[in-house]
Amino acid sequence: MVKARANILIERRAEQVFGFVADDFVENYARWSPEVRQIEALTPGPIGVGSLLRQVRVDQGRRSDNRFTVTAFESPARLEFAESTDLFRTGYWLAPEGNQTRLEFGFELRRLELYMRPFEKLIRLAIQEGAERVVRNIKTLAERELATGSTEPGN
Structure with a gap:
């Protein structure tokens, strides 16, 4: 099993960041993870626990080409996925820090094929670098595109 985690502080409120990451996941995912060539929801309506998605x-x-299911959707705190064959699990966890948000991203490769085992160290490094890139990309996009709001409800 190979795991990676990265976190970053985003200069936006947790509700805003959660909306950007979770509510608008299908629209925004490929923007912060440029390796994604295609993402589609296979279940109608907004995503939530049990929603099935497909990515290339x-x-x-x-x-x-993977299918994965939303396993946790708790606004504004967490969004988690599991790949349909349990090859990988991934998650986004958010914690408010005043008007800022601590975003943590995690990726867990549940198994390595036998032919990949000699490259495990390189795979670990690549996955960790990918996790760090994801949080940096989300921070950049969220801070650029989400308006700085007051702490009053409705703003």
Whole structure:
């Protein structure tokens, strides 16, 4: 099993960041994870626990096509997914810090194929770098696109 975690402080409120990451996941995911070539919701309506999604990615020249399910959707605190064959799990966890948000992203590769085991150290490094890139990209996009709001409700 290979795990990676990264976190960052975003200069926006947790509700705003959660909306950007979770509520608008299908629209925004490929923007912060440029390896994603296609993302689609396979269940109608807004995403929530039980929603099924499909992604096509190209990571370091290797194409993958995965289906995954939303396993946790708790506004404004967490969004988690599990790949349909349990190959990977991933999650976004948010914690308010005043008018800012601590965003943590985690990725867990649940198993390595036998032919990949000699490259486990490189895979760990690539996955960790990817996790750090995800939180940096979300921060950049959220701070640029989400208005700085007051702490009053409705703003």
